[in-house]
Amino acid sequence: MGKTTIQDVSKHLGEEVTIGAWIHNKRSSGKIAFLQLRDGTGFIQGVISKNDIGEEKFDQAKGLTQETSLFVTGTIVEDTRSPLGFEMQISDFTIIHEAEDYPITPKEHGTEFLMDHRHLWLRSKKQHAIMKVRNEIIRATYEFFNEQGYVKIDPPILTGSSAEGTTELFHTKYFDEDAYLSQSGQLYMEAAAMAFNKVFSFGPTFRAEKSKTRRHLIEFWMIEPEMAFMDHDDSLEVQEQYVSHIAKSVLQNCKVELEALDRDLTSLQKIEAPFPRITYDDAVKLLHEKGFEDIEWGEDFGAPHETAIAESFDKPVFITHYPLDIKAFYMKPDPERPDVALCADLIAPEGYGEIIGGSQRIDDLELMEQRYKEHDLTGDAYQWYLQLRQYGSVPHSGFGLGLERTVAWIAGVEHVRETIPFPRLLNRLYP
Numbered sequence: 031m032g033k034t035t036i037q038d039v040s041k042h043l044g045e046e047v048t049i050g051a052w053i054h055n056k057r058s059s060g061k062i063a064f065l066q067l068r069d070g071t072g073f074i075q076g077v078i079s080k081n082d083i084g085e086e087k088f089d090q091a092k093g094l095t096q097e098t099s100l101f102v103t104g105t106i107v108e109d110t111r112s113p114l115g116f117e118m119q120i121s122d123f124t125i126i127h128e129a130e131d132y133p134i135t136p137k138e139h140g141t142e143f144l145m146d147h148r149h150l151w152l153r154s155k156k157q158h159a160i161m162k163v164r165n166e167i168i169r170a171t172y173e174f175f176n177e178q179g180y181v182k183i184d185p186p187i188l189t190g191s192s193a194e195g196t197t198e199l200f201h202t203k204y205f206d207e208d209a210y211l212s213q214s215g216q217l218y219m220e221a222a223a224m225a226f227n228k229v230f231s232f233g234p235t236f237r238a239e240k241s242k243t244r245r246h247l248i249e250f251w252m253i254e255p256e257m258a259f260m261d262h263d264d265s266l267e268v269q270e271q272y273v274s275h276i277a278k279s280v281l282q283n284c285k286v287e288l289e290a291l292d293r294d295l296t297s298l299q300k301i302e303a304p305f306p307r308i309t310y311d312d313a314v315k316l317l318h319e320k321g322f323e324d325i326e327w328g329e330d331f332g333a334p335h336e337t338a339i340a341e342s343f344d345k346p347v348f349i350t351h352y353p354l355d356i357k358a359f360y361m362k363p364d365p366e367r368p369d370v371a372l373c374a375d376l377i378a379p380e381g382y383g384e385i386i387g388g389s390q391r392i393d394d395l396e397l398m399e400q401r402y403k404e405h406d407l408t409g410d411a412y413q414w415y416l417q418l419r420q421y422g423s424v425p426h427s428g429f430g431l432g433l434e435r436t437v438a439w440i441a442g443v444e445h446v447r448e449t450i451p452f453p454r455l456l457n458r459l460y461p
Contacts, residue, residue: 037071039106048103063091076118097129149461159287163441170279175230183222183229185215191411198239211236223256230255244445249454256428262372262390265427270303277301293442307348330356337381350374359405361389382439388429395419
């Protein structure tokens with residue numbers, strides 16, 4: 031008899047094993063007790079028979095409280111009714127710690143209460159499933175970029191400037207200098223691409239944006255690839271292949287979790303490259319046809335606009351060639367039409383909005399110097415970035431994928447606050 035985990039019980043069919051677990055829930059009926067067990071790797075039902083375990087132990091089992099920890103010993107058997115496909119016939123158990131008055135009971139709780147108890151809420155079946163989907167997306171991300179020959183480079187979190195020239199930054203003092211929490215690692219990844227050709231980063235970013243929408247977090251995680259010798263169209267191909275890869279990986283490796291989330295799989299099964307593409311010009315026309323007559327050329331799209339555009343497609347859709355004036359200073363103008371940028375946002379289906387923003391970067395020194403002047407970037411903080419165009423400049427492109435929005439879309443979760451272990455919101459820094 032050996033120890034195992036719930037996720038590995040399929041390897042021990044017909045064997046007696048011991049699992050360290052917590053009581054998720056329980057019920058009893060006559061001489062049978064059913065324990066819903068969790069061990070962090072998954073959930074399994076344990077069945078206790080009074081005839082097998084004895085009256086004293088059976089009474090103890092009926093008195094077990096929610097989140098009590100214990101070692102459970104029993105035989106693994108098949109159970110076709112279970113999402114896991116197995117259950118445990120318990121022959122013995124040993125209590126490690128008895129929990130009293132666990133605050134999150136099976137009844138309904140308000141969102142603020144659950145957020146105040148986020149450290150405990152993570153134990154629930156739905157939250158556990160969301161985090162497992164998040165983990166699979168991260169695993170599949172490393173798999174995709176490693177197989178494609180990318181080098182992972184870690185940009186700094188403390189920076190002396192803004193990546194996009196915005197003011198929505200967290201300011202701090204860096205000894206006797208001003209510093210900011212990074213809102214993107216992109217500029218540094220461009221430098222890395224000039225050294226390693228194809229690179230990607232994965233790390234936290236911060237936006238001091240006073241937004242309360244279901245799509246926004248103050249602290250979130252970004253995957254940011256940058257590629258030398260790649261143009262805009264090359265980048266779009268990488269993006270759609272990457273998103274297709276992570277969607278397929280979740281479908282393949284998170285079946286139990288997607289079932290726990292009641293996720294409709296039909297929409298996810300359609301996520302396969304290539305993705306449809308629509309220009310900003312055509313998107314404005316489409317919005318006018320859908321009744322959004324107030325949107326004018328040159329304005330950025332909001333959440334309702336993105337949702338309306340996505341409704342016309344059953345896959346993620348690229349919106350390309352936005353007006354240059356509403357995009358970041360580093361985006362390359364289209365040589366055939368200088369008023370729009372060689373850029374794209376990838377809009378997820380089902381109302382989840384933008385999950386990727388990307389572009390071809392300006393590689394011409396003279397044009398970048400001009401953009402510096404237009405955006406008042408004349409200080410020392412950006413001089414190193416200008417030098418990337420001065421010493422061996424090449425065409426290059428990149429993009430950033432927001433992890434939490436992607437998790438929300440693939441998991442079918444309404445609010446991004448549930449897609450990160452400990453969310454940082456406008457009015458929340460606890461726990």
